Amino acid sequence: MTLDLLGDRLRSELSGRVERDFPLRRLTTYRLGGPAAIYVEPADEGDIELLGAALRSVGEVQTLPLGRGSNLVVSDDGFPGLVLRLGAQWSWIRAEEGVSQVRAGAATPLPQLANWTARRGLAGAEFMIAIPGSVGGAVRMNAGAHGGDVSKVLAGARIFNLDRLEVENRGVGQLDYSYRSSNLSERDVVLDASFAFDAEDAAEVRNRMESFRAHRAETQPGATQNAGSVFKNPPGESAGRLVEAAGLKGFSVGGASVSQLHANFFMARDGATAQDVYDLVHEVRARVGRAAGIELEPEIRFIGSFRQTSTR
Numbered sequence: 001m002t003l004d005l006l007g008d009r010l011r012s013e014l015s016g017r018v019e020r021d022f023p024l025r026r027l028t029t030y031r032l033g034g035p036a037a038i039y040v041e042p043a044d045e046g047d048i049e050l051l052g053a054a055l056r057s058v059g060e061v062q063t064l065p066l067g068r069g070s071n072l073v074v075s076d077d078g079f080p081g082l083v084l085r086l087g088a089q090w091s092w093i094r095a096e097e098g099v100s101q102v103r104a105g106a107a108t109p110l111p112q113l114a115n116w117t118a119r120r121g122l123a124g125a126e127f128m129i130a131i132p133g134s135v136g137g138a139v140r141m142n143a144g145a146h147g148g149d150v151s152k153v154l155a156g157a158r159i160f161n162l163d164r165l166e167v168e169n170r171g172v173g174q175l176d177y178s179y180r181s182s183n184l185s186e187r188d189v190v191l192d193a194s195f196a197f198d199a200e201d202a203a204e205v206r207n208r209m210e211s212f213r214a215h216r217a218e219t220q221p222g223a224t225q226n227a228g229s230v231f232k233n234p235p236g237e238s239a240g241r242l243v244e245a246a247g248l249k250g251f252s253v254g255g256a257s258v259s260q261l262h263a264n265f266f267m268a269r270d271g272a273t274a275q276d277v278y279d280l281v282h283e284v285r286a287r288v289g290r291a292a293g294i295e296l297e298p299e300i301r302f303i304g305s306f307r308q309t310s311t312r
């Protein structure tokens with residue numbers, strides 16, 4: 001009932017796209033999962049404000065800002081709340097305040113930001129070249145690779161908070177960053193972010209970026225039917241090494257299996273379910289726990305509800 005009221009109100013008030021029971025599968029790299037009860041692509045910031053006000057008036061409705069869906073597994077039953085996805089209006093990059101400060105919209109693909117800065121002799125975003133996420137998702141997740149991460153190059157972000165109904169400018173020091181983690185919640189919508197890069201010879205930056213790209217192509221599967229690293233690396237350890245050492249390369253549950261190329265990537269075959277991925281993650285976690293005495297912590301996020309299964 002609440003969702004019906006909310007859906008109707010959003011349809012009448014927003015200029016952007018509002019859908020009910022909208023399939024999310026194609027909006028994630030895993031290509032799995034069910035629909036969002038309500039799906040919104042706002043037309044502009046005004047729409048986001050209206051959305052926040054409507055959410056406040058109807059009471060408790062779960063929300064999920066969605067980027068490029070490259071770090072998510074959506075439940076086969078879908079997401080029983082509202083998914084908010086920023087579209088092409090939020091995909092832009094511009095130079096700001098001198099040569100090395102750059103601002104990018106939240107929907108900008110990370111490889112685009114890496115290429116744009118490399119061309120201009122700005123160093124610091126090369127690690128983004130093979131991460132198939134958006135600026136918004138990366139700010140939330142503190143995405144990183146090759147020794148770099150967002151917290152090292154971010155100056156700050158503009159964020160719309162769906163509870164306080166206001167745009168907040170948060171500096172990097174206010175985001176409480178640690179390894180693949182920030183203090184942002186599902187009520188914080190990153191609108192855009194500003195980065196401080198170092199000026200360097202453009203050829204050097206490009207060479208470094210190309211070597212990262214080549215290394216990734218050799219050692220990891222591409223962005224189809226997986227969501228990158230499943231587990232965070234424990235301090236001083238590699239999650240992939242632990243999974244491999246437990247003899248689990250190629251291990252599968254239903255249509256989901258541990259990649260033969262990189263043991264911290266779990267692939268979904270055609271016909272796999274999101275529950276298969278969930279079960280595989282839990283089974284691998286239990287087996288690595290028994291083999292190595294280390295509790296791996298998932299880096300990928302499970303959205304919606306999953307059945308708890310007992311480990312074998």
Ligand SMILES: Cc1cc2nc3c(=O)[nH]c(=O)nc-3n(C[C@H](O)[C@H](O)[C@H](O)COP(=O)(O)OP(=O)(O)OC[C@H]3O[C@@H](n4cnc5c(N)ncnc54)[C@H](O)[C@@H]3O)c2cc1C
Binds near residue numbers: 228
């Ligand atoms: C092949 C492959 C390789 C990968 N390699 C890496 C890697 O090297 N390093 C790494 O860190 N990650 C890696 N990832 C994971 C993923 O790409 C990153 O976590 C990325 O930052 C997620 O961005 P996204 O836009 O896809 O976010 P989504 O997956 O859509 O969402 C992830 C989280 O961010 C939130 N979010 C998304 N957009 C916004 C927004 N505008 N405002 C607020 N919150 C938002 C979501 O609510 C969710 O909590 C890889 C994934 C794949 C498939």
